[in-house]
Amino acid sequence: MKKGLILLLLLVSSISFSQIVIKGSVVSERNEPLEGASVYFNNTTKGTITNAEGKFELKIKEGYYTLVISFLGYATKQLLITPQSKNKNLHITLKEDSSVLNEVVIRKTIYDDNWKYNLTRFKQTFLGRTKLAQTCKIVNEKDLHFEYSTKTNTxxxxxxxxxxxxxxxxxxxxxxxxxxxTLKEDRLFFSGFARYKNLRKNIRRKWKQNRLEAYNGSQMHFLRSLTSKKLKEDGFVVNQFKRVPNSDRPSEEKIKFAREFFKLYSRSVNLSKKITHPKTTLDSVIVTLQKAKLPKYRDYLYQKNVPYEDIITYDNKTPYLSFKDYLMVIYTQEPEEENYVIGMFGKRRKANGVQTSNIVLLEGKAQIDIQGVLMNPEAVFNEGYWGFEAFANMLPLDYQPTKN
Known part of the structure; x- marks a missing residue:
């Protein structure tokens, strides 16, 4: 009995040590307590509201988080929470929100076919096209407003x-x-603050299964496997490749000239005509326009099963995603979804039976948090399967896969 009590005390001590406890109060600029202010850790299920005295208390596993504080009529505030922040008492002052966020545009918004088209594009790119995206519903769609620039295709x-x-x-x-x-051509960047709540107190078995499937092979899964050095046993294969301009594709200047010339040519032209040796300017234009369909770049794989030291580096025990050129991450335990194989425009690609994603570093390196997320998501660009899996497949930072 004594041994069991000691073990229990050690367990309780370990659990409390691994948590951050954040307490504080939220007030207005006149130092008046704000009752009912929303306080939560971004992208987690951990959140609360302030009491009559404007006070709150939250607990979460140690790590780096963004604490979000919001109240109607006041500007939202964010605070970085680190392992060193535990047991601190925060005094947070919110300022009244004097901004009029595109008030004129909002008043003029007409929910016509154009708005519906932009809404469809928004949902396809933000929520994604996965099976899980089809189970998402934006309850307040009409609070969304859009602007489109034909000049920049944004x-x-x-x-x-x-x-x-x-x-x-x-x-x-x-x-x-x-x-x-911001959706510019085929590149999407979005950011915001998310608070997750379970739909029901008792989590259904199907939800648990779907959450596990969404986690498996995800970027979160990959980063956690990387930092714990379990890539192979978790089903990941990492290769390295270079990306170089495609020498078979004409230059942008030549393509532009060919398109302008073609516009001026009055009679019908067969663009599928096979021309081995161009004899006229029109022949050259046809060849150029045919080759314009070639990819701008070619990828050259030069290393398989990249070692950990070529993917991750440490600075004062802080892990960073750091590598040369590009990484190809293959998850071998699940196939691609049918919608990914079909593609955005219905052009079916060859199914590989595995999920393949490419990582492009935009800022040289990217810090990895202990939860298995990037401190700055905009430091990388995802291609392939991770680009296909959008918001609907994202899980809160405090998600932990169920163990069989």
Missing amino acids: LTAFARKPLTIKHQGLGYIITYDLVDF
């Missing part, structure tokens, strides 16, 4: 109120405060 979206997303597939109700959404 779609931007903003929302006056946080989006409420009912995720029937994963069993969450997600409040998402959209900060930025």
Whole structure:
């Protein structure tokens, strides 16, 4: 009995030691307590509201988080929480929100076919096209507003109120405060603050299974496997490749000239005509336009099974994703979804039976948090399968896979 009591005390001590306890109060600029202010750790299920005295208390596993504090009529505030922040008492002052977020645009928004088209593009890129994306519903769609620039082919979206997303597939109700959404050609960047809540107190078995499937092979899974050095046993293969300009594709100047010349040519032209040796300017234009369809770059694989030291580096025990050129991450335990194989425009590609993603470093290196996420998600760009898996397949930072 004594041994069991000692073991229990050690366990309790270990659990409390691994947690951060954040206490504090939220007040206005007049130092008045704000009752009902929302306080939560971004992208987690950990959150609360302030009491009549404006006070709150939260506990979470040690790590790096963004604490988000919001209250209607006040500007949202964010605070970085680190392992050194534990047991601190925070005094947070919110300022009244004097901004009029595109008030004129919002008043003029017409929910016509153009708005519906932009909404469809928003949902396809933000939520994604996976099976789980089909189980998501944005409850307050009409709080979304769009602007499109034909000059830059850029779609931007903003929302006056946080989006409420009912995720029937994963069993969450997600409040998402959209900060930025920019879709430029085929590149998407979005950011915001998310708070996850379980749809029900008792989590259904199907939700547990879906959450595990969403986790398996994800970037979070990969980064956790990388930092724990379990890539192979977790089903990951990492290769390295270079990306160089495709010498078979004409230059942009030649392509531009060919398109302008073709516009001026009055009579019908067969662009599928096979021309081995161009004899006229028109022949050269046809060849150029045919080759313009070739990819701009070619990828050359030069290392398989990249060692850990070529992927991850440490600075004062802080892990960083750091590598040369590009990484190809293959998850061998699950095949691609059918929608990925078909593609955005219905052009079916060859199914590989594995999930392949490419990682492009945009800032030289990217810090990895102990939860298995990047401190700055904009430091990398994901191609392939991770690019296909959008917001609907994301899990809260405090998610831990169930063990069989």
